[in-house]
Amino acid sequence: MTDSKTRAAAAPQVSGHEKTSEKSWHEVVLERLKANDVKLIVYVPDRVFTPLIKAIHADPFFITFAATREEEAIGIVTGAWMGGMRGAVLMQTSGFATIPNALASLVVPSQIPALIFVSERGTLGEFNLGQAMVCKTMRPVLNALGVETHTITRQDELAFIIDRSIKQAVATLAPVTFILSPLLTGGKVFEQ
Amino acid sequence: MTQKPTGAVSAHNAKVMNRFDLTKRLVATLKHDEAVIGGIGNANFDLWATGQRPQNFYMLGSMGLTIPIAFGVAIAQPERHVVALEGDGSLLMQLGCLATVAMRAPKNLTMVVWDNGVYQITGSQPTPTAATADLVAVARGSGLANSNWAADEDDFDRLFAAALKSGGPNLIAARIDSKPAVGATDRDPVQIRERFMRGIGGKK
Numbered sequence: 001m002t003d004s005k006t007r008a009a010a011a012p013q014v015s016g017h018e019k020t021s022e023k024s025w026h027e028v029v030l031e032r033l034k035a036n037d038v039k040l041i042v043y044v045p046d047r048v049f050t051p052l053i054k055a056i057h058a059d060p061f062f063i064t065f066a067a068t069r070e071e072e073a074i075g076i077v078t079g080a081w082m083g084g085m086r087g088a089v090l091m092q093t094s095g096f097a098t099i100p101n102a103l104a105s106l107v108v109p110s111q112i113p114a115l116i117f118v119s120e121r122g123t124l125g126e127f128n129l130g131q132a133m134v135c136k137t138m139r140p141v142l143n144a145l146g147v148e149t150h151t152i153t154r155q156d157e158l159a160f161i162i163d164r165s166i167k168q169a170v171a172t173l174a175p176v177t178f179i180l181s182p183l184l185t186g187g188k189v190f191e192q
Numbered sequence: 193m194t195q196k197p198t199g200a201v202s203a204h205n206a207k208v209m210n211r212f213d214l215t216k217r218l219v220a221t222l223k224h225d226e227a228v229i230g231g232i233g234n235a236n237f238d239l240w241a242t243g244q245r246p247q248n249f250y251m252l253g254s255m256g257l258t259i260p261i262a263f264g265v266a267i268a269q270p271e272r273h274v275v276a277l278e279g280d281g282s283l284l285m286q287l288g289c290l291a292t293v294a295m296r297a298p299k300n301l302t303m304v305v306w307d308n309g310v311y312q313i314t315g316s317q318p319t320p321t322a323a324t325a326d327l328v329a330v331a332r333g334s335g336l337a338n339s340n341w342a343a344d345e346d347d348f349d350r351l352f353a354a355a356l357k358s359g360g361p362n363l364i365a366a367r368i369d370s371k372p373a374v375g376a377t378d379r380d381p382v383q384i385r386e387r388f389m390r391g392i393g394g395k396k
């Protein structure tokens with residue numbers, strides 16, 4: 001733990017509106033996870049997150065695998081945090097709708113800095129009504145629980161938001177949710 | 193019981209034992225600061241009643257997440273053995289975690305299932321294990337080859353001692369009587385988490 005703290009502290013700080021446009025969004029996310037010593041990545045797959053998941057699997061720094069359900073992933077990173085390892089979970093908007101109980105009865109009351117990345121579906125060109133409805137429930141739930149939430153739409157703010165928010169989550173022992181908008185990732189489009 | 197026996201001991205010829213008694217036996221076996229995660233309700237109440245080891249985590253809510261939490265601790269600390277104590281109703285809520293654990297095959301994880309055939313803490317409504325489901329067969333089918341019913345107390349001790357020694361993951365199921373839990377955990381999640389983290393060195 002001491003070791004990893006030093007490493008994270010030594011990582012270069014990112015400034016706002018950095019020119020990172022030559023990198024793709026998933027390269028930036030992976031870099032920031034690594035720079036902050038977030039080793040364990042547990043996910044339930046999402047099409048838009050596929051390049052990020054692939055890159056994380058390809059990088060031996062990470063321990064990564066799929067869980068069968070988003071709640072399970074939340075439980076796993078909670079245990080890892082208590083054991084001294086930082087973790088993040090990746091999920092789709094529909095997956096978020098399965099975790100309010102785990103947030104309200106475990107993560108929030110136990111003060112676990114769970115890092116939650118949501119690939120946003122249900123808006124900006126959604127073709128599936130179910131996804132659109134589920135999307136409407138996400139922010140009200142996060143607000144009701146008082147969970148710090150950032151919707152990220154711009155590439156030039158991505159590294160700054162993730163970097164600073166991971167540091168804040170760890171320092172204040174509070175979870176944080178990053179909602180990655182289709183404006184950033186391109187989202188999933190309906191193919192006729 | 194209609195299920196087929198899955199090994200030498202099956203759900204229907206395993207002795208019905210007491211959760212607090214088995215929890216005491218299990219805790220008495222621990223000699224290397226093993227971490228123990230007690231599941232929602234009775235599983236953590238009886239763990240609490242055995243004395244509050246700093247390496248115990250009492251899960252107050254989040255029904256079904258005992259094994260995922262224990263698995264997370266096991267990933268973070270591969271040198272420490274981690275034990276999950278989970279009720280049958282709770283495990284049935286999150287069966288997928290058995291497949292995940294089997295796929296990752298952590299050597300330092302032992303899962304103990306207290307199968308009383310009911311959701312005892314909410315009024316003892318029957319679970320499917322009382323009629324048709326066999327959680328050891330489910331675990332084996334999920335890829336957890338080292339999954340066994342404990343025939344009696346001595347067999348439980350033997351299985352648990354072997355699990356701590358040999359490579360895991362292991363799952364031990366025990367049929368449990370209808371006696372209520374002996375203690376009740378102090379409901380202070382932050383203090384529980386802090387103590388546990390310091391107890392296992394997750395926080396210095």
Ligand SMILES: Cc1ncc(C[n+]2csc(CCOP(=O)(O)OP(=O)(O)O)c2C)c(N)n1
Binds near residue numbers: 280283
């Ligand atoms: C998601 C969720 N659903 C339902 C409950 C209510 N609940 C709490 S404990 C419990 C039963 C647990 O049964 P089991 O794991 O078999 O343990 P036992 O009570 O028999 O010891 C239920 C239904 C809950 N806390 N959370």
